[in-house]
Amino acid sequence: MSVKTTVPPIKCQGIKTKLVPWIKAITPDEIKGRWIEPFMGSGVVAFNIRPQRALLCDTNPHLINFYKSVANGKITSARVRAFLEKEGETLLKSEGEYYYDVRARFNETGDPIDFLFLNRACFNGMIRFNRKGGFNVPFCRKPTRFARAYITKICNQVQAVSDICEVSDFKFLCRGFEKTIPEANRDDFIYCDPPYIGRHADYFNGWDETHENALAKALSKIQGKFILSTWHSNDFRSNEFIDALWSNYHILTREHFYHVGATENNRNPMLEALITNFEAKMPDSDKVETEQMRLLEEAAKYKT
Ligand SMILES: C[S@@+](CC[C@H](N)C(=O)[O-])C[C@H]1O[C@@H](n2cnc3c(N)ncnc32)[C@H](O)[C@@H]1O
DSSP, rough: OOSOOOOSSSSTOOOOOHHHHHHHSSSSSSOOSEEHHHHHHHHHHHHHOOOSEEEEEEEHHHHHHHHHHTTTTOOOOHHHHHHHHHHHHHHHHHHHHHHHHHHHHHHHHHOHHHHHHHHHHHHGGOBBBTTTTOBBBOOOOOOOOOOOHHHHHHHHHHHHHHEEEEEEEEEEEOOOOOHHHGGTTTEEEEEOOOOTTOOOOTOOOOOHHHHHHHHHHHHOOSEEEEEEEEEEEEOOOOOOIIIIIITTTOOOOOOOOOOOOOOOOGGGGEEEEEEEEOOOOOOOOHHHHHHHHHHHHHHHHOOO
């Protein structure tokens, strides 16, 4: 495992940048099989754990298409630079209105490079789709969005993912967790980060009690190890599913603060939990803090 921090080019709600050091600290040093993420989101966990082999899945086809395109070389850092320079200039000249042209184009064609543009120019870096599956997040209202330094940062992030895919065996698949989890064998290691109930839902991202029950059932049947991220409690309430579904496992908690979220409610500090089906070595808190500080600095640079 490498120590260099990788910040992915795509942002998403519930991105676990700040939890990576903690997840890394309790992950066994040697994984014989694949690193499997049934809910890959931005991919930040896998890109920092850097396993040799990974299976990264999500129901959102746009996330998967984007990373597939980076992995197969259709989207390169050079192409992203040329694209964002050109589109960024048009955005500036239109005083921001062009964002909505790109959004309409993306909703017609689903082009992954448009998805990157939208993800990095939309309000709060949100990913949200309407009932018809159309991306509907408004513009961040900064026509100067794609300044040279910002484009360079995005290009470096694309390059970093491309470098990882080049030297590792990463497979990206668009599908639900019900298919991914039963495929794991005893040498594989699963990191599960499902949507948190009641916090954010859209066309590709609905999550209710039925899903949570099905996830618990699927994980109870696997032969290998897993880590599950979930929320433990916030100022107002506790996650009732921890007692109902996860109390027979090992539970670690830690405070985590989300920056992405449109409403005040989504910005409240919450206690994060990591649930494991193995006894995790207790992380050396000094090491975790140091790495967390480094990641926070990266994330601050990354913050829009
Ligand atoms: C909390 S996010 C994962 C964040 C990710 N760990 C990160 O750090 O960026 C949850 C992800 O699960 C995906 N998802 C929602 N329902 C799903 C399902 N039934 N099966 C697989 N993925 C699903 C969403 O599209 C979203 O990307």
